[in-house]
Amino acid sequence: MxxxxxxxxxxxxxxxxxxxxxxxxxxxxxxxxxxxxxxxxxxxxxxxxxxxxxxxxxxxxxxxxxxxxxxxxxxxxxxxxxxxxxxxxxxxxxxxxxxxxxxxxxxxxxxxxxxxxxxxxxxxxxxxxxxxxxxxxxxxxxxxxxxxxxxxxxxxxxxxxxxxxxxxxxxxxxxxxxxxxxxxxxxxxxxxxxxxxxxxxxxxxxxxxxxxxxxxxxxxxxxxxxxxxxxTTQYDAIGPDSVALENDGIHTAFPHRFTTERGNRSYxxxxxxxxxxxxxxxxxxxxxxxxxxxxxxxxxxxxxxxxxxxxxxxxxxxxxxxxxxxxxxxxxxxxxxxxxxxxxxxxxxxxxxxxxxxxxxANLPPVENRISVRDYQAAVLGVAKEAMASSLLDFRRDSVISFLGSDLIIRRNRLAPIDSANESLLIRALTWSLDKLPFVLKEESAETIRMLDNNFYPGRMPDISVILKENLLLTSSTTGTGHGTxxxxxxxxxxxxxxxxxxxxxxxxxxxxxxxxxxxxxxxxxxxxxxxxxxxxxxxxxx
Ligand SMILES: [Zn+2]
The missing domain is CATH 3.40.720.10 (Alkaline Phosphatase, subunit A)
Known part of the structure; x- marks a missing residue:
């Protein structure tokens, strides 16, 4: 009024x-x-x-x-x-x-x-x-x-x-x-x-x-x-109650005895x-x-x-x-x-x-859309090894690369002095090799690039940002879903x-x-x- x-x-x-x-x-x-x-x-x-x-x-x-x-x-x-x-x-x-x-x-x-x-x-x-x-x-x-x-x-x-x-x-x-x-x-x-x-x-x-x-x-x-x-009819209009990849994969339906159904959690x-x-x-x-x-x-x-x-x-x-x-x-x-x-x-x-x-x-991803963190890191380190070999560099590969989600960080203080000079060579070789992985997005749309740009703050960025293809979920869990793309x-x-x-x-x-x-x-x-x-x-x- x-x-x-x-x-x-x-x-x-x-x-x-x-x-x-x-x-x-x-x-x-x-x-x-x-x-x-x-x-x-x-x-x-x-x-x-x-x-x-x-x-x-x-x-x-x-x-x-x-x-x-x-x-x-x-x-x-x-x-x-x-x-x-x-x-x-x-x-x-x-x-x-x-x-x-x-x-x-x-x-x-x-x-x-x-x-x-x-x-x-x-x-x-x-x-x-x-x-x-x-x-x-x-x-x-x-x-x-x-x-x-x-x-x-x-x-x-x-x-x-x-x-x-x-x-x-x-x-x-x-x-x-x-x-x-x-x-x-x-x-x-x-x-x-x-x-x-x-x-x-x-x-x-x-x-x-x-x-x-x-x-x-x-x-x-x-x-x-x-x-x-x-x-309950309202709930049925939303979708089924029990879906295989919900929760811990076992307790997928109401009622949830939540204090005991995920055993090792405190109240x-x-x-x-x-x-x-x-x-x-x-x-x-x-x-x-x-x-x-x-x-x-x-x-x-x-x-x-x-x-x-x-x-x-x-x-x-x-x-x-x-x-x-x-x-x-x-x-x-x-x-x-x-x-x-x-x-x-x-x-x-x-x-x-x-x-x-x-x-x-993301909607609960089916099994084929889930990339386990362990598989992801193994695949990336695999192509990293190839990239390093093709660059004629000899890195202790496991400790030189750190992961932050899907992104890669080169730990410079762990590089041999002779290899530090070739760091940009390594990053280029790595980026090129990562494109070979089937779950990595190869052609970024202008929109995705804009999203990356808006997320870029110097001094706080990984060396390589890796974007996975749409609807894929990088996860350490075999159930549930996530976000971050x-x-x-x-x-x-x-x-x-x-x-x-x-x-x-x-x-x-x-x-x-x-x-x-x-x-x-x-x-x-x-x-x-x-x-x-x-x-x-x-x-x-x-x-
Ligand atoms: Zn969250």
């Missing part, structure tokens, strides 16, 4: 600046970013008819872009979250993989590892030294929407939560400067079941987090059996592979809303939530499974409780929601905005995930840096 006064104010603002900025009375008090890990865009079309809760509200009352995609090659969690939050490609924000090769220090690093920080937990059980290492965003080279919000006004606050450290941290953006970093960043520690943070963000966990960790909420499902919550590990883990996260989010009261402070508040268990269930059962369908039916209900909490805390006209995903996923099924994700003054509609033209942060910045009326790769879609979705 737009009052006449507000309309006049808005028109005046357009007149003054030429840009349709929102007047302060229209500006929401809070925004919620919801990232659902591994949510493919086709879930919107396939599952929406069955949604009745939070996802229904966002997808039927919001502006939904049906053709949004990540435009980088390495469609992994860290890369996707950093791209969504910074509005930049990995070639600018620098997070080129969940792990990447730090060329300067000749080591493979995890995207959020930070040995200068410690983890802050509630549980004080004795742990191994490595278990107390914290993490931060020090590898992230561009600011995120969280930083823009924090910088805009000292009263603004940012909260970022996830089950995964890399998701919470990379949404929350750069962490080095106290005055522009997020106020609170929490993720779930599967070793203890605690929601934790690191010394990069706080000196201690707030008491409400400790209380939540001690509340027993995380132990609610110890005796639970995961069964379908909806009508928290097992829980992570069920919808209950995302339910726990949303429970934590609601507690955060009750305790921190976003939207009720002196400034604007941004709450970022990344639901990671959707990825774990997707990996185990695949996009066409009844289990992933059940996960989304449950998430729809969970998000309904979250949105109702926000409605009553803030009023539904006072906040906006942005929804997207960090990457998609430049293909459409891994890149095509939902992008939706919901809130007052956003016109409910489906938009079919192509947009990019780098457009999310600039659009949200416009929606909430905060400035963004000039150097982002994305563009604001604000004009396209406003009423």
């Amino acid at each position: 737009v009052t006449v006064g507000v309309l006049v104010a808005a028109v005046l603002l357009i007149g003054q600046t030429g840009v349709a900025r929102q007047s302060s009375s229209q500006r929401p008090k809070a925004a919620v970013v919801i990232v659902i890990d591994q949510m493919r865009a086709d879930y919107v079309t396939r599952f929406t008819p069955y949604f009745t809760g939070g996802l229904k509200r966002i997808l039927s009352e919001g502006a939904v872009f049906d053709s949004a995609s990540h435009e980088h090659a390495n469609t992994e969690t860290a890369v996707g979250h950093a791209t969504l939050s910074t509005g930049c490609f990995p070639s600018h924000h620098g997070i080129v993989g969940n792990e990447f090769y730090d060329r300067l220090h000749d080591q493979i690093v995890y995207a959020v590892e930070d040995t200068t920080t410690r983890l802050l937990r509630t549980t004080s059980a004795p742990l191994k030294r490595d278990d107390s290492l914290g993490s931060s965003a020090h590898y992230l080279l561009r600011s995120s929407i969280a930083n823009w919000v924090a910088q805009a006004d000292k009263h603004n606050r940012v909260f970022s939560i996830s089950l995964k450290d890399r998701s919470a941290i990379l949404m929350a953006g750069q962490s080095a400067q106290e005055n522009t970093r997020a106020d609170a960043v929490y993720w779930w520690d599967r070793k203890t079941g605690d929601f934790v943070t690191s010394t990069a963000y706080a000196q201690a966990l707030p008491e409400w987090v400790n209380r939540f960790n001690r509340s027993g909420a995380r132990d609610n499902w110890r005796d639970s059996v995961w069964n379908r919550i909806g009508d 928290y590990d097992a829980l992570y592979y069920t919808p209950y883990a995302d339910q726990l996260l949303i429970g934590f989010a609601r507690e955060l809303i009750r305790k921190e009261k976003p939207g009720k402070g002196k400034g604007f508040d941004l709450l970022m939530i990344s639901c990671s268990a959707a990825d774990a269930v997707g990996h185990s059962f695949g996009p066409m499974s009844q289990e992933i369908f059940d996960h989304y039916l449950r998430l729809d209900k969970c998000l309904d409780t979250l949105i109702r909490t926000l409605d009553s805390a803030l009023g539904r006209d006072n906040y906006v929601i942005a929804l997207s995903s960090d990457h998609g996923c 430049p293909y459409w099924y891994d890149r095509h994700v939902p992008l939706a905005f919901w809130g007052v003054h956003i016109k409910p509609q489906h938009l079919t033209y192509r947009v990019r995930t780098v457009d999310m942060a600039p659009t949200l910045a416009d929606l909430i009326g905060i400035a963004q840096p000039d150097s982002v790769d994305g563009v604001s879609l604000f004009r396209n979705i406003r009423e």
